[in-house]
Amino acid sequence: MELERKLIKKASLEKLYQKLQANGNKIFAPIIKDGKTEFHYNPSYAEVTYDHIQTIQSLKNTVFPKIENLVRFTTDRNGTEVTEVDLAKVPSLVLWGAHPCDAAGFKALKSIFMWDYKDEYFNSRMNKMVVIGLSCYKCDDNCFCTSVGLNPGATNGSDILLTKLSTGDYLAEIITEKGKEIVNAAAELFEAAPAEAKEGNLAQVKQQFSHEKVTKNLAGAFEHPFWVENSLRCIGCGACAFVCPACACFDIQDETKGKTGKRLRCWDSCGFGLFTIHTSGHNPREVQSQRWRQRIMHKFSYMPERNESLGCIGCGRCSRACPVDMNILEQLIALEKIQ
Amino acid sequence: MESIRKRAKELLDSKQVQVIIGYENGTSNKVRASFIKDSAQVDKLIYDERCTQNLALYLVKHEVKHLGKMGIVATIPAMRTINMLISEEQVKPENIVVLGIGEDGKLLDFPDLTVMESFLQKANIELTAKDKEAIEKLKKMTTQEKFDYWSNALETCFKCYACRSACPLCYCTRCAVECNQPQWIPVQASKNGNYEWHMLRAMHLSGRCVSCGDCGRACPLDIPVHLLTMHMAEESKRLFGVDSGLSMKMESVLSNYKLDDKDNFIL
Known part of the structure; x- marks a missing residue:
């Protein structure tokens, strides 16, 4: 559909939030708690913040939960009985105040979960979710959305994108049919588009590398000494992968209690030594430099090639979360230049 | 410099x-x-x-x-x-x-x-004032309050294992959480699984932890997991009179037995 522009006054935004909540939607919105900004389910509107640069955790938990119950099972002498999870019960969710990079993160996940095999768990959650995005008016030096083809006001991935204007009111860009339904159901809260342009109200994120060039360089860089040199300090934890909006690796585990059990899909990380270890004991990614290479290769070489999507949206969460300053932006800038 | x-x-x-x-x-x-x-x-x-x-x-x-x-x-x-x-x-x-x-x-x-x-x-091996205060605060809690505090704090843990990876004394090439036959610790980052993991870590480091605090600093979610191991270091000192890491011939308090070890904890 063609993008529509409208104005929503600050006071009306609260009414929209309350209306969505009253209609039985679960809302996932950012609040500041114990000094940390994170998304929480169903906070009161007064708690919701519009001023965060980025939350610690990504929003992927909404569609790719850290534990997804795939099936339940009961075993006895006669065999195993499997009970499917009823995906029709997945609740409707409104993601309120996701930044454009986060909205784009869902596209990256979709390129994996809806690639050859169509993952119904992911898809059911995606279909039940509406993304009300929020443009960024500020950034920090870990942000690099403009280097991965996005920008602080990018509409890609949001159903409605809000941008705060100088008046304190918001420009609402209605991007998808899902977004339009919300606007139509609360038409009284929206007004004619403002004259003020969106561009002047966005953070200035300088482009620092060309992702096309990085992808091109990576094709010949598998054996490059870069990986060992730049990952000696990597300690092999999963912090980067677990806060990443686009990391989608998982591990399937059965949890049993007596005769009943659940099959669970849990987050995993290619940074872990155990990730690739074979039953024989052989590990094709034996050392951390190979695992770090995999992280970058997957995001900037394999995914563009196979999934037609980058596996990185430039949110900078991994760099902020890393306990040993493995800064992905710094490494990508270097990879753009390697020979 | x-x-x-x-x-x-x-x-x-x-x-x-x-x-x-x-x-x-x-x-x-x-x-x-x-x-x-x-x-x-x-x-x-x-x-x-x-x-x-x-x-x-x-x-x-x-x-x-x-x-x-x-x-x-x-x-x-x-x-x-x-x-x-x-x-x-x-x-x-x-x-x-x-x-x-x-x-x-x-x-x-x-x-x-x-x-x-x-x-x-x-050398001065005292904890920082901030860590001391946090531990004292926890010590004053009742068992139920402590349980609630840690249940709440550990609930957000997503098991990225940054605490383990940042710890120089967590060097096992295969950690107990990675053994799956049998599986000691639930893999998923659920409430019980998280609790078990952090208790296991604290116990494994008892008498070994040097209270550097890197596990807590590494946690991307700011869970104060270092207080668990620091407290266990204090307990080891109280029970066995040993501060870890002061000599090159340390005996592990939990894996060495001496005839004169106190046994008053045995019911």
């Missing part, structure tokens, strides 16, 4: 070590571990109050260990870790040279590791 660089250069030029593990400036005003193999690069080395990471972690890392003999810039907790790693036969004393940093941030002269041992016997 200059003295560290000078010493690093001497060690590299004389081929006494092949790599210096120290600190360098990182991104966004952060500092990070640096691995200097060429004496022309020693000017990258820095030391200031931001340098808190326990670099002894890297002494057992495969790729670092294989660079050759290592010189390491070590703060007091790192020196204690070095003693622990030597005691536990993870590091050979002849493979390392310690560039110790005293409380005042100045380079200490350790002609050999026994001098480091003597230094540590007299």
